[in-house]
Amino acid sequence: MSEPIDDRTVRAAKPAPAPAEPSVGTTRRKKPKMPKLSRSGARPPRAPGVPAPQLPRGTVSAATWRDLAVVTALSLVGVWGFAPAFGDTGYLLAGIGGVLVGTGAGYLSHRFRLNAFVTALGAIAVYFILGSALAMPGYALFAVLPTLQTLRGLALGSVFGWADIVTLAAPVGAPDYITVLPYAAGWLVGLVSAVLVLRWMPRHDRTPLRLAILLIGPILLYVMGVLIGTQTPFLATLRGIAFAVVALVWLGWRKGSANNASLQERKGLNRNKLIGTAIIVVAATLVTGLAGSALVPAPESRFVLREKVVPPFDPEDYPSPLAGFRKYTKDLGESELMTVTGLKAADKIRLAVMDTYDGRLWDVAGPETQTGGSGSFSLVGERMPDAPLLVSESSRSVTVSVGAYSGVWVPVVGYPTKLTLPTEPEDKTQDLRYNAATATTVLTSGVDKGYSYSFDAQIQDVYSDEALKNVPTADVTLPAVDKVPDVVTAKAAEYVGTATTPVAQLREIERQLKANGFLSHGLASDAVPSRAGHGADRIEELFTRNQMIGDEEQFAAAFALMARSLGYPARVVMGFAPENIEEGAEVTVTGEDITAWVEVPFEGVGWISFSPTPDEKEIPQDQNPKPKTEPQPQVRQPPRAEKQAEDLLTNVDINDSDDEKKDDDAFELPGWLVAILWIVGVPLVLYLVPLLVIALIKSRRRKRRREAATADARAAGAWDEALDSFTELGFSVPAVGTRGMLARDLGTQVSSHATAQGESTDAGASDGEDAGTVLTRLADGADEAVFAGVDATDEHVDGLWQASERSSVAAAAAVGWWRRQLSRFRVSSRKTGSTTGSTRQAAHKGRSRRRAKGESQK
Incomplete structure (x- = not known):
């Protein structure tokens, strides 16, 4: 029987053949067909629903670079608005650096086609690595390298900086992590904007709505600068004009594209765009510059968060009331502190309740040590919340006129249920705080001479010792006491x-x-x-x-x-215990009544x-x-x-040496670090450990196939490795069929998935070849190595493994993100299939017979 004519022989017989490209198989690459042009020279419009042509992986078009530059510039204008909240220009380094770091992380995600989890993980790592030099250079090692203090500040600032910036007086210079706020805000906006511009936008048509979505991040930064600022506007006209002009011009130019028009039409469109751009610039300048002065609200009516958000009351910011006890007996003993009406005999005036002790002072529990028994100070109105555990059958209506007394602690009787503060000459109702558990009342702006107020209160009932004989103490948890002698x-x-x-x-x-x-x-x-x-x-x-x-x-x-x-x-x-109280009479309280x-x-x-x-x-x-x-x-x-x-404090015999020794010996991680380790570490371990195990299994499988004893086994292993990859990605691999049949079937599936996902069919392949072409070349090359009757060369086998890798990458790029993640956790160990296995065994037998026949003839 004559040998079949090989397609390569036919191509060689043709005159003046084109130089053949090195290939693994026998399938020839087809040149991509260029779309036909109309008489005007314009390309035909793309049909609705057909995705835009895709660039090779990692490539960024010039238009996309312009989009990214515009969004970044607008973000920097937004960061500029943080100036009123900070006292120096250190925030600029942090804010600009944050935008650039986030944008860089987004570009790397696009460049290496990272999934969402790896992108977020890498962006967080870059945030901490570069944040020390940008946000906290004064605390970094050599002003660049991270330290424990800077890492702690970068974590705390991104969480608590938002509350600090609106509760502290501007310009804010403390705490040390306060400049982390513009860095974190810029980093987040830069990261999200870069991912949208580089990875989301090229897959869709640039409609006005999609383009406007790219402006959300810069607009949020701009608005944030206004909200955390002060009542004095900061370059409102200049920043407003710059932001509006750049955004409007970019939207106008980016929406209309003249690529599908003839040369003459394109010139007309560009001329109209230039005229429209000039109109927009002039209009924005006139509206913002001339009419803006009339539309900008007066400073006192300007809405800023720091004027609306009232910082929580922290008793630790004030001295313990009990520490100033002797001031009343020595300095104010005969001074008239206040006059009170509405008291009855044996009534006491409550000033403050102290429920925590640290070896130096009995003090009012602060936010970090408060418990259910001590409660917390809440912003209240005229009506007070009910007091827990209170048993009362009597009430009082009391009026207080303040004399020589001054301070934030408001004197009350019993447990107030309603407190009325005067609104003239100054309304202090927004400064009122109340602790229902202790009946301690606070006016953060303070009370002083001439201030008066009234309240209704419930009085705790008095019980005899006989009535309390068999009554246990209530189950109330109070803050701990320390260093007790x-x-x-x-x-x-x-x-x-x-x-x-x-x-x-x-x-x-x-x-x-x-x-x-x-x-x-x-x-x-x-x-x-x-x-x-x-x-x-x-x-x-x-x-x-x-x-x-x-x-x-x-x-x-x-x-x-x-x-x-x-x-x-x-x-x-x-508190105070006035003597000789006559019901209904006005009682004068002096320092001696303390x-x-x-x-x-x-x-x-x-x-x-x-x-x-x-x-x-x-x-x-x-x-x-x-x-x-x-x-x-x-x-x-x-x-x-x-x-x-x-x-x-002097030396006191307190038997807590064992506890102190344990505290010195034990190393405890900060609470914020423990929280981060739990929130980030546990999911990371659950994700990485199985992924590592499965990756090792796949690596062992690949190594076994690539290091097989014979060349035809290594070539067949390259094909099997590609089929396993396709199976793990969720493609349907036929159980029976030749390699060529399987390659065509899988190539069709890849093209279908790529079209559905908006990806190019040649994504991940080399030289613009689609996945089907690469897979067909791999199938032909594997058949040649198995059935040729001679050992394939190492170069040929290496080419097959490279084709296997390219086909797997192209298949992964064609499916969605979730299927790529699932494929990492799947292991498909395909042994030689029925058809390919039988033909492979037949090839081995035929080659053995030919070798034996050749030796006998010799």
Whole structure:
């Protein structure tokens, strides 16, 4: 039988053949047909629904570069508007750098065709790597390299910077991460805009709506600069004209395209565009420059967030009210602080409630330490929220006129239910904060002489000890107390004695303090001096000296700590207790009426008051107030308000060495870092671990095929590897058929999917070849290597593996993003198919017979 005529032989016999390109198989590349032109020279319009021609992967057209440049320029105009909120030009480096970093990350995503997850992950990595030099250069190593402080600032600034920028006075210079805000905003807008311009827009027609979508990011930056700014406009005319002109001109030129028109028509269109552009520029300049002055609102009516957003009240910004206790007894003892009407006998005026102790002060719990028992300060109106645990059958209607008193703490009686503030001469209703759990009322702008207000309040019912005999304390969680002297716990156990019920134990402590203590305010008229303060050293001194000498500040603080040591939720209340109250009469409150007491909650009853301060009585003079332990020279201490908090502490025997040792030895990650690790790390591990395992399996499969013993096995392995890739991508691979039949079938599927996805059929292939052509060349080359009867060369086999890779890449580019992700988690290990396997075995047998025949003839 004569040998079949090979197509390559026929092509070689033709005269003046064109130089043949190196190919793996026998299929010849076809030149792409050029669309026919009309008589006017214009290309025929594209049919509706047909996607625009696609450029090779990673290539960016000149028009797309212009779009990206315009969107970036508009974003920079928006960043410029952050100037009023910042005191210097450091925000420009951060904002411009953020836009460029985000845009660069978007370009890399397009250049390497990264999926959404890898794009986001890479953009975040670039954000942290370059952010130190751009947003926090003063804290970076050599002003460039990241440090723990800069990494922390980049994380915190992107989350908390938005609240800080509108709650802090402009220009904002602190905290250290505040410049991260323009960097993060620019980075996000740059990233999203670049992805839309480079990856989304080229797949669709440039309609006005789609072009307008690209302006959303720059517009948000522009609006953000206005909202976080001040009431004084910042170059509103100049920035408005620049933004409007660039955006309108770009939309006008980008929408109309003269590519499909003849040369004469194109000249006319361009002339009309130039005239329209000039009209737009002139109109925008006139409207913005001339009419803008009349349309721009007055500074006082300009809407900016910092004027509308009121920062939350933080008690830690103010000194502890109890720390200034002696100010009232020494400096304001005879001053008329306020006049109050509506009081009844035994009523006390509540100033503030302190429920946390740190070894230096009893203080009002701040936002970070507040619990359900201490509550938080909320912006309220005239109506106050209900107080938890309150049991009341009596009420008061009280009016207060402020005299010498001043401060943010508003004096009230009981638990207010309605509070009316005057609106003249100044309306301070927006400054009112209220803590329903403690009935502590705050006016952040402060009250001073001449201010008056009225309120209705509920008064906590009073219960006898007999009624509370079998009542447990309420299940209330208060902020922890720290650094309590050991002597407090010892004295509490001693004073309790044989009492077993909560109220009995608390009354015993109260009785012992009253019986054994002596009242002294530290005045010059007092027989025995009494040091101010209620830190750990002062409380220990109260119990270790021969005589317990102090005033309400020390005794209330000590009682609350003793109650806490027994497990009872106790808090210290500071206020005024006027004497000789006549119902309905006006009562004048002076500094001498200052007092402090302790409240403990009981189940179903409410907060019950305890007053452990002893009555005034003569202090024995025949004993010197010396320490019971080691004698030390005593020096009269100045008032606490004149010393720093750290100077008030001396060495106190507090048995917390083990806890401190554990704290020193243990290394704890910051909370923000733990949160980031959980939010980012867990999904990352769940994604990467299976992906890594499957990638190793595929790599082993590929290596086994590529390093097969014979050349025909390696060639067939290249074909099998391509079929496995197609199967993992979700293509339907026929179970039976020759390689050529399978190649044509799969090529048709790839073309169909590419058209549906808006991709080019030659995406991922080389030299403009579509996926079907590459796959056909691979099939022909594999057949030649298997059936030729001679060993294929290494160059031929390498070419087959390259064709296999190109066909797989082209197939991946033709399907959607989700199918590409799923293919990473699929493993299709195709063994030799039925048809290809039988022909391959037949080829091996035929080659063996031919070799044996040749040897016998020799």
